[in-house]
Amino acid sequence: MARLQIRNLEKVYGNAFKAVHGISLDVNDGEFMVLVGPSGCAKSTTLRMIAGLETITGGEVRIGDRMVNNLPPGQRGISMVFQNYALYPHMKVRNNLAFGLKLKRRPKPEIEESTRAVAGILEIDPLLERLPKQLSGGQAQRVAVGRALIKKPEVFLFDEPLSNLDAKLRASMRVRITDLHKRLKRDGLSSTVVYVTHDQTEAMTMGDRICVMKDGHIMQVADPVTLYNRPENAFVAGFIGSPEMNLLEGTVVADGGLTVALAGQPLSFGPALTDRLKAKDGDAVTVGIRPQHLSIAAQDDDNALEGTVAHVEFMGHEVYLHVDIAGMRLVAVVPSDRYNPADIHDDHIRLTPREEAVHIFDRQTGRNISLPPEA
Numbered sequence: 368m369a370r371l372q373i374r375n376l377e378k379v380y381g382n383a384f385k386a387v388h389g390i391s392l393d394v395n396d397g398e399f400m401v402l403v404g405p406s407g408c409a410k411s412t413t414l415r416m417i418a419g420l421e422t423i424t425g426g427e428v429r430i431g432d433r434m435v436n437n438l439p440p441g442q443r444g445i446s447m448v449f450q451n452y453a454l455y456p457h458m459k460v461r462n463n464l465a466f467g468l469k470l471k472r473r474p475k476p477e478i479e480e481s482t483r484a485v486a487g488i489l490e491i492d493p494l495l496e497r498l499p500k501q502l503s504g505g506q507a508q509r510v511a512v513g514r515a516l517i518k519k520p521e522v523f524l525f526d527e528p529l530s531n532l533d534a535k536l537r538a539s540m541r542v543r544i545t546d547l548h549k550r551l552k553r554d555g556l557s558s559t560v561v562y563v564t565h566d567q568t569e570a571m572t573m574g575d576r577i578c579v580m581k582d583g584h585i586m587q588v589a590d591p592v593t594l595y596n597r598p599e600n601a602f603v604a605g606f607i608g609s610p611e612m613n614l615l616e617g618t619v620v621a622d623g624g625l626t627v628a629l630a631g632q633p634l635s636f637g638p639a640l641t642d643r644l645k646a647k648d649g650d651a652v653t654v655g656i657r658p659q660h661l662s663i664a665a666q667d668d669d670n671a672l673e674g675t676v677a678h679v680e681f682m683g684h685e686v687y688l689h690v691d692i693a694g695m696r697l698v699a700v701v702p703s704d705r706y707n708p709a710d711i712h713d714d715h716i717r718l719t720p721r722e723e724a725v726h727i728f729d730r731q732t733g734r735n736i737s738l739p740p741e742a
């Protein structure tokens with residue numbers, strides 16, 4: 368078990384391209400930390416610098432109480448699970464699992480016992496005599512995890528380990544890996560994890576905490592509930608949550624209360640928003656409303672956004688309404704049992720946001736200027 372500390376970490380590729388801009392991050396002993404962000408945000412580069420597979424241009428990586436910048440991967444106390452599993456194709460599963468311990472010249476009985484234990488934990492005992500090409504994607508993934516686990520690393524590194532699996536298998540592997548993490552932690556075994564993914568669902572469902580990255584910078588580090596409810600900027604707000612948060616351009620009109628002009632339509636807010644908003648008359652803002660926080664307005668509610676329904680997606684227990692409002696497209700998620708197509712006349716719809724859940728961002732900096740003080 369070990370804590371991982373990253374201090375002012377930088378990566379410059381070639382002579383000029385700065386991929387990682389001096390990031391700092393602490394991963395606590397036993398914590399499951401997810402690095403998430405869109406393609407190219409440098410999450411793999413960061414992970415590979417931790418692993419020792421990429422040179423560090425500046426800053427420090429510490430594992431436990433050791434600075435590991437100049438140590439080769441094999442001496443850092445890490446194990447890595449790769450996207451393509453990287454199993455040795457000519458070796459049976461048993462030997463793939465045991466390989467790391469054989470390299471370390473561990474005694475044969477210890478290798479056999481560890482192989483049996485790891486195969487048991489991952490339920491791959493019946494596969495031990497097979498070659499990798501005789502495994503399904505999910506089975507191969509479990510062998511890859513087993514191969515990392517058997518080395519009893521101080522820190523596990525995962526690089527998009529589920530991206531080659533279909534959606535159903537991905538969902539079950541998410542649960543398997545988080546269960547395994549909890550079990551190892553409960554048994555006092557190594558369980559500090561850094562897990563890279565571009566998939567916000569994976570991040571939200573697996574991470575104790577999540578580090579959201581963009582263009583080689585950290586945008587926010589927080590637990591899933593905080594990230595969802597208190598995004599510090601428009602990027603995090605738009606990246607976390609499904610369907611994506613609606614981000615609409617508006618202008619503040621301070622008229623005693625607060626009105627935000629959205630594409631020419633005034634939407635008024637009361638104290639549930641104004642009490643926490645730091646903005647003044649004329650400020651250019653981005654209004655963030657999650658699709659789940661929009662509902663079809665009551666007939667007598669005149670504080671609503673009016674638009675036309677461009678597209679309806681029936682998802683089972685929910686309906687996604689894609690609505691055009693004066694050139695802006697937004698999505699509203701309505702529970703199926705509260706959706707009646709007869710309420711929509713000539714594709715015309717009126718939507719009202721849940722005020723307590725609306726976020727306002729400074730349009731220039733993207734900063735959330737509507738966060739209430741922390742409790």
Ligand SMILES: Nc1ncnc2c1ncn2[C@@H]1O[C@H](COP(=O)(O)OP(=O)(O)OP(=O)(O)O)[C@@H](O)[C@H]1O
Nearest residue numbers: 380381384386405406407408409410411412413565
């Ligand atoms: N060997 C390299 N030489 C030059 N530039 C590189 C190299 N490897 C990565 N980059 C650049 O560094 C940036 C970060 O890449 P990286 O692969 O870390 O991103 P990522 O967030 O992991 O993306 P993805 O999800 O697509 O794997 C990108 O702009 C990429 O083009």
